[in-house]
Amino acid sequence: MRHAIIIGNTDGIGLALTRRLLSDGWAVTGLSRRAAGLEHDRYVHVAADVTAAGYPAELERACAGAGRVELCVYAAGVGDLLDLDDLAAQTRAIEVNLLGVARTVEVVVPRMLAAGGGHLVGLSSLADSLISPEAPGYAASKAGMSSFLIALGAALRPRGVAVSTVRFGFVDTKMAKGAVRPMMITVDRAVDVLIRCLRTRPAVVSYPRRMTLLTAALRPVSRIQARLRKR
């Protein structure tokens, strides 16, 4: 039986993907701070915080309990809008979104290499290319995450381990904040994209296409605007 570990699956994209994999016959271990509310004979939940000192050990135990892990999806994420009275929230985005994925890699990749293969998928964002005064920690964490995973993927591919960096625009979950959310897709659509990614194992997936083009066009604008911003 194929076994997946989904990190960050209490709700949102991680939960919807967990449900889809279970209905496709996978065994799934989910990991997040709260329970995912799933009852299934092929599902195990591990309550853990990716920023906690004990996280690598918890993940190690979860991997050992699962046997061979063919797939690991890093779907944990936070992203608060900038509040100058709570700069810790910006640090938290970097801890969860960027350091969390690096700590996950430390545990999961050696196991995949030892097993002769595997697939690591990280949910980054089209925001990875923007300078964002509205959410600096989030944009920086996603820039780092994409750079880290794309580079890691290039190094690991000859060793049989695939790494896919998935860059969504807006997906209809509690994460998608803000009054304007152009070209937002449903969670089901996001899961369809992920399922295709599991089959084809590309290095990078950017979706939807029109939002990808728009973000690419906004990239230089966001840099100039940040520099010229007036008091």
Ligand SMILES: NC(=O)c1ccc[n+]([C@@H]2O[C@H](COP(=O)([O-])OP(=O)(O)OC[C@H]3O[C@@H](n4cnc5c(N)ncnc54)[C@H](OP(=O)(O)O)[C@@H]3O)[C@@H](O)[C@H]2O)c1
């Ligand atoms: N929604 C969008 O518009 C969008 C767009 C592009 C990219 N993404 C990315 O896709 C990923 C999933 O987003 P989503 O929309 O599904 O968000 P979501 O609905 O807010 O879900 C986030 C998940 O992360 C888990 N999580 C948060 N902090 C954690 C921690 N410290 N330790 C362990 N788990 C933690 C949460 O569970 P607990 O709270 O129980 O821990 C939850 O299951 C994120 O990385 C996000 O940046 C989302």
